[in-house]
Amino acid sequence: MLGFLFNQRECKELGYVLRKEMDEMLFDLKDHRLESDVRKAIELRYKVVFRMYARLASPKDLSRYARNQNY
Template sequence: MYGLMITKQEYQEIEYLLRREMEEITLDLGDNRIDPSIKNAMEKRYEVLFHLFRRFASGEECLHYMPKRKKQN
């Protein structure tokens, strides 16, 4: 486990960057031109970013960015 001491401004910047990256991935996942294997890698990256985001954001904000569950066939 690692510890991190950051200022409030740094905290806000990290939170902003995480939000922006997750929104970009969400938009790209909706693009039908992207190969499914690439989308799979993007979904894994989104999960990592979301777990990091949970450490910074409130529960209500986390609900907005919660990853969608995959449909089972």
């Protein structure tokens, strides 16, 4: 396990980067032309990035990126 100390500005920047990454992954997941293996890899990566974002975001902000299991 690694630990980092961030100041407020760095936390905002990290949150911004994670949000943009999740937006890109959600956009890619809507593309049905992708093969199932690629979609599965994106879904696994999304889960990791979402957990990272959950450590920084408020529940209100987090609910925007929560995915349904039936997705």
